[in-house]
Amino acid sequence: MGDAAPCGDGDAAPTRAGGVRRVAVVGAGAAGLVTAKNLREEGLRAVVFEAAPQVGGTWDIANANSSMYTNLRTNLPDCVMEYPDFPFRAQQYGVPDSSFPSHTAVQHYLLDYAAAHDLMPLVRLNTAVQYAGPLPGGKWSLRTVSTLETSADVAQAQIEEFDALVVCNGHYTVPKMPSDTEIPGLSSFAGLLMHSHSYKSAHDLFRSERAGAQSAPKRVVLLGAGNSGIDIAIEIAQAFPAAEVVLSHRKCKGNASQAQLLTYGSGPKQVRLRERREIVRVDGTDWRTVHFADDVGAMQDVDAILLCTGYHYAFPFLSPEAGVDWQSEPGCVTPLYKHVFCIPRPSVAFVGLPWKVAPFPLFYFQSRWIAAVFSGRAVLPSQSEMHADREREQQLREGDMGLPRRYMHMLEQRQWEYNRVVADLAHVPPDAPVRRAIYADCAAARRHDPVAYRRRKYIPLGLHERDFRVLVDSN
Ligand code: FAD
Numbered sequence: 001m002g003d004a005a006p007c008g009d010g011d012a013a014p015t016r017a018g019g020v021r022r023v024a025v026v027g028a029g030a031a032g033l034v035t036a037k038n039l040r041e042e043g044l045r046a047v048v049f050e051a052a053p054q055v056g057g058t059w060d061i062a063n064a065n066s067s068m069y070t071n072l073r074t075n076l077p078d079c080v081m082e083y084p085d086f087p088f089r090a091q092q093y094g095v096p097d098s099s100f101p102s103h104t105a106v107q108h109y110l111l112d113y114a115a116a117h118d119l120m121p122l123v124r125l126n127t128a129v130q131y132a133g134p135l136p137g138g139k140w141s142l143r144t145v146s147t148l149e150t151s152a153d154v155a156q157a158q159i160e161e162f163d164a165l166v167v168c169n170g171h172y173t174v175p176k177m178p179s180d181t182e183i184p185g186l187s188s189f190a191g192l193l194m195h196s197h198s199y200k201s202a203h204d205l206f207r208s209e210r211a212g213a214q215s216a217p218k219r220v221v222l223l224g225a226g227n228s229g230i231d232i233a234i235e236i237a238q239a240f241p242a243a244e245v246v247l248s249h250r251k252c253k254g255n256a257s258q259a260q261l262l263t264y265g266s267g268p269k270q271v272r273l274r275e276r277r278e279i280v281r282v283d284g285t286d287w288r289t290v291h292f293a294d295d296v297g298a299m300q301d302v303d304a305i306l307l308c309t310g311y312h313y314a315f316p317f318l319s320p321e322a323g324v325d326w327q328s329e330p331g332c333v334t335p336l337y338k339h340v341f342c343i344p345r346p347s348v349a350f351v352g353l354p355w356k357v358a359p360f361p362l363f364y365f366q367s368r369w370i371a372a373v374f375s376g377r378a379v380l381p382s383q384s385e386m387h388a389d390r391e392r393e394q395q396l397r398e399g400d401m402g403l404p405r406r407y408m409h410m411l412e413q414r415q416w417e418y419n420r421v422v423a424d425l426a427h428v429p430p431d432a433p434v435r436r437a438i439y440a441d442c443a444a445a446r447r448h449d450p451v452a453y454r455r456r457k458y459i460p461l462g463l464h465e466r467d468f469r470v471l472v473d474s475n
Pocket of ligand 1: 026027028029031032049050051052055056057058059063065067068070073074075076081127128129130154168169170171227228317351353358359360
């Protein structure tokens, strides 16, 4: 293949990334699996490198980097989560009364997907990509190592060449930890300080930290009221009914209303919301006093602070010559065309950067587009047009929508239009309208009652309709 033909500013010629034959895919999680399948369907040869001993990524709880906790159930219904080309019904995985199965069911679904499409021959397990960089002439050089070997065997690293690279390494493994500049005294906190990435269960949390003794906490503060923050707060409150559990977070419309309702819904009564208050300082003679932003009162004798503060994008294997900057600004991977193609070098593409989305359908459409472009069935616009598109998008986000820059890849309501545009660019049929309708219903139900919403079972009435039925399990 050639790499993208160089197009100067103002060049209106389309950018060609087509003619690719052999594609390296980094990661065999939900993004990497569907990418492998779609590349192969376009006649391309995919080699998927997976550092872990199994496919599934974060849904494989045995994966050392998994961010799942023991009792996690999905926060999206099965019929919204599924890949558009492979139905997912919780009842097939032993959950008859609800559409929100455990992480184990999702992992089984992904294994079934890999088996149904015969993807395992494309995957090299226990193989980590250490380096990926462009070569003169447009190909990519990858250095991989076996994760089964010890560091003394690094000399056994393999070097291979590919025509193109798709990055599917996930973005829930490098925790965002507030610094002592952001929260003075945090690192001196004398209780248990942990990021949600390391959280497995409420009981494990306190047992492991107190030398085997099960010591019930009296006060726990969670910072961050996203899905994980809310779920973990509820779990801790249920496990330790005498404890005071405080959910502290920044002012943020969606989460505020969801968290606020915790105290009124069917949530444990002691989940008390410190609305719009983030932790601003930690001090006290015993370093266990937590102060909140509006100074309505500090909380003393705090046993644990759980940081549900999200994750960083990280591509440590990607050479700077790839032309992708992910380190200058938190939350920004740039310069990309529609969150996927590196504009100056479109032979590298990313699947799964957007957040606040239904991930699997988005992975499906992004990877269909990548496969179409790499096979030459679809063509990208000129580089100047892609840059202009990116600037328009940035203007819309930062200007009209008033979003901070670190929200560069947050889609939320716009995900459906995004998926439609990407499907269009890939020349494939758009997604089923019922998915959007159920997603909206589920979001409203979750806001209304973040505990009871998982008793719902969604039944789509037809893929081409918006209609669905909801059964609510009253037990
Ligand atoms: P991952 O699953 O992280 O997979 C990336 C893979 O890349 C891993 O297997 C990793 O080992 C591999 N890898 C990384 N670097 C390298 C390297 N250098 N070389 C080789 N291999 C490498 N989504 C939903 O749809 N519904 C939910 O209910 C839901 N709940 C969630 C709850 C939590 C706590 C979290 C953290 C996420 C949740 N998600 C949910 C989002 C979830 O992350 C996505 O559904 C999806 O699994 C992400 O897939 P991925 O392939 O992008 O990343």
